[in-house]
Amino acid sequence: MTRSAPIRRQAQKAGAAPFRTLRLAPDSLGFALDCAALAVGAVRAGMALPAALARVQASAPAAAIARGAIQDIAYRALRRLGTADWLLAQLVRKAPPPHVGDMLACALVLLADDAQTAVYTPFTVVDQAVTAIGARRESAFAKGLVNAVLRAFLREREVWLDKAQTDAVAAWNYPLWWIEAVQQAWPDAWQRVLAAGNQPGPLTLRVNTRRTTVAEYLHLLDANGIAATAIGIHAVRLAAPLPVDRIPGFAQGVVSVQDAGAQLAAERLAARDGMRVLDACAAPGGKTGHVLELADVELVALESDAARASRIGENLSRLGLAATVTVGDAGAPAAWYDARPFDRILADVPCSASGIVRRHPDVRWLRRASDIAALVAQQRRILDALWPLLAPGGEMLYVTCSIFPEEGEQQARWFERAHEDAVRLDAPGQLLPTAAGAAAECSAPFSTGTHAATPERAGADLDHDGFFYARFQKR
Structure with missing residues (x-):
């Protein structure tokens, strides 16, 4: 297996397209392709995809019209960027200018879709990609290159896609270090x-039990012609995603958007009425809201980023709940802790x-292998700082949205050794992480350690993201 070309590039690399949209019809595929390519280029330069998409939309009011199409293409491109970059490396002799390459990557991903799931016809993709490059006044050579590369791929589409399977990065669409790390951590299940x-991921809702029950909310969805399934104590999975403004009861705080695996946090924290609770690293406030939905507690929601902390208040306001939102570093409580356990x-x-x-x-392309050790050190700093704040007999729930054992079971075992109490x-x-219809198959083997719950208790029937949970009580 060979390595695909690296995808990260310098933000100011010569030839990179500026963040400005084109004089194309905003409802055209060419406009959406160009904007999505700008976002992909920003991710290559180190920007998170949501920020990149926001920057693209801010570049011109017209981008708001094509927001859905731009986002869809950008997400598709980043899910298959390894394949697209490998194909591009095979189909061109010399790397094209950055924006041309990003346009080709987005177009190749659309052309690689199965006919049954393809959103656009091959002719439309090729035509609109060439039109968009032309609208940026790229050279005639660049227009010809885009046309030639995309047509060359289409002539032997199946052959090229089969060949891509011989390259690990192209086949799996993760950096090689990530693939190898998952293989080492989960040798019997790494492919799944x-x-x-x-x-x-599906659109999963958390039902606010202060307002309704899961059964009642499913009835409300059915009355509105929205198919959904109960997949957890408070979780409802929609059969098809919807904008939040079309979700019954969302604006009124009846439901919130939250992955089923993330909902286990408040459930396993098991706070009871009258308790004092700290939600460390709380933004954007999903878990904060869930804790308050389940019990009447005095809750401090801590967040180190002031801008992100403001989102906690917004989410709680929608739910009609209240907490003390505090800006501070969880690893340095001297600046914010009031000495009450x-x-x-x-x-x-x-x-x-x-x-x-x-x-x-985008996370897979933004992370580097060296990041893991730095994050492990940061996690330990926070846990060591928070433990003294817990009352005797109290409980701390350690949570990460990680699949790497260094941030999960290995970290939990370190904490046990480091704290005798x-x-x-x-x-x-x-x-x-599990996919719909395969959750039981994927979750059952993955409860690790003697303190892990059974698959049923851990939510083996859920369609959820990847998380690690460990719970500790102070003697």
């Missing part, structure tokens, strides 16, 4: 883990986000 991360601490710490790549496909309790352990 990688494949699950390449599927778009907590009965429960939810430590949903910064991590690689390797468990949520189906929703954030910590008693490890049952918790879900490692939950690896």
Whole structure:
């Protein structure tokens, strides 16, 4: 297996397209392709995809019209960027200018879709990609290159896609270090883990039990012609995604958007009325809201980023709930802690986000292998700082949205060794990402350690992202 060409490039590399949209019809595929290519280029330069898409939309009001198409193409491209880059390397002798290459990558991903799932016809993709490059006043050579490369791929489409399977990065669409790390961590299931991360995540809702029940909400959805399934204690999965403004009860706080695996956090924290609770690293506030939906507690929502902290208040306002939102570093409590101990601490710490790549496909291309050790050190700093804040008999729930054992089971075992007064309790352990219809198959083997829950208790029937859970009680 060979290595695909590296995808990261310098933000100001010569020839990179500026963040400006074109004089094309905003509802045209060419316009959407161009904007998506700009976003892909920004990710290559190190920007997170949501920020890149926001920057593209801010570049011109017309981009708002094509927002859905731009986002769809950009997400598709990043899910199959390894394949696209490999194909491009085979089909051109010399790397094209950055924006031309990003346009080709987006177009190749659309052309590689199966006929049954393809959103656009091959002719439309080729025509609109050439038109978009021309609208940027690229050279005649660049227009000819785009046309020639895309047509050459289409002439032997199946042959090229078969050949791409001989390259690990092209076949799996992850960096090689990531593939090898998953193979080492999960030798019996690494293919299923990688494949699950390449599927778009479902739209899962959390039902606010202060307002309604899961059964009642399913009835409401059915009355509105929306197909859905209950997949957890508070979780409902929609059969097809919808904008939040079309989800019944969302604006009124009846439901929130939250992955089924993430909903286990508040459920396993098991806060009771009257307790004092700390939600460390709380933004954007999904878990904060869930804790408050389940119990009347005094809750401190801590977040180090002031801009992200503001989102906690917005989410709680929609739910009609309240917490003390505090800006501060969870690893340096001297600056914000008031010396009153907590009965429960939810430590949903910064991590690689390797468990949520189906929703954030840019993460796989932005992360580097060296990031893991730095994140492990940061997690330990936070856990060491938070543990003294817990009252005797209180419980701390350690959570990461990671599939790497360094951020999961290995970290939990380190904490047990480092803190003699910590008693490890049952918790879900490692939950690896699952896809609809395959959850039971994928989840059952993945409860790790003697303190892990059974697959049924961990949510083996759920369609969820990847998470790790460990729970500790202070003697």
